[in-house]
Amino acid sequence: MADDGAVTLYNNSALTDAKKNPFSIKAGLAQMLRGGAILEVSSVQQAKIAEEAGACSIMVSEPGLRQGIRRMPDPSLIKEIKRAVSIPLMARARVGHFVEAQILEAIGVDYIDESELLALADEDNFINKHNFRCPFICGCRNLGEALRRVREGAAMIRTQGEILGQGNVAETVKNVRNVMKEVRVLNNMDEDEVFAFAKKIAAPYDLVAQIKQMGRLPVVQFAAGGIVTPADAALMMQLGCDGIFVGSEVFDSADPYKRVRGIVQAVRHYNDPHVLVESSCGLEDSMAEPNLSEDRIEQFGRGGE
Secondary structure (H helix, E strand, C coil): CCCCCCEEECCCCEEECCCCCCHHHHHHHHHCCCCCEEEEECCHHHHHHHHHHCCCEEEECCCCCCCCCCCCCCHHHHHHHHHHCCCCEEEECCECCHHHHHHHHHHCCCEEECCCCCCECCCCCCCCHHHCCCCEEEEECCHHHHHHHHHHCCCEEEEECCCCCCCCCHHHHHHHHHHHHHHHHHHCCCHHHHHHHHHHCCCCHHHHHHHHHHCCCCCEEEEECCCCCHHHHHHHHHCCCCEEEECHHHHHCCCHHHHHHHHHHHHHCCCCHHHHHHHHCCCCCCCCCCCCCHHHHHHHHCCCC
16 A cells, blocks of 8 residues: 555556545536436437537447447547547446546546446446546446445446337336435435445445435436437436436437437426427437337237236
């Protein structure tokens, strides 16, 4: 251990030092995206459409890949898109793959995403996000999972739904409601019950107590998965999210700019039905993918057993 109290990890390539990598600054950078839509893009053209339509940030992903393992995008693609747009840029590192995160930070991305269930490099360990200057985004499906990621250093939580790009928002709604319900349950608890609740959800007690005091997560909470219409976006915001992620499937529509612009407007004016009407008009062109998975279709075919 060094004299100044910094713990050297990963062959001296990163330092855990609160003075050099303050979490408050990372959380503040994530707060800047609050009330916005983040678009997943895989080309410079899509990035420019997202920026023109009013996206608050873009997530660079591998082109032509919807299913299977999602690895870190080609650094040359990230650099090319970074030169083409002026809004903040995110890129994905596989869960636990701290070397991919080091590469992304060296490139100069604004945020690193470590939240895809299909992108595992380490099945047991997540990246120690306190080792990086760059803010991290991590996914969750319940409150305990969210708080474990925050303890590891995540500056933004995105409640994750379906990840196959099929436009099914039901899983996202389920998980968002689950997180919000657990927060409400915690708020109504007696102080003595908080210890048992923290143990039950396997979350750090100090963060659980902080949520009870604040009435919300200690970091911004976005929603992701199956959000392809303005109505979907407004639904997530009205359920209590701070913003949304939109998958690259929206670029499969006949007029991607109009669809993305409608979603952005719906996020900004989610409580105004008149704006939602205008944002939803003329978007009858559906996504190419089915809304239900084959398993769900087969289940309903058997009578919903």
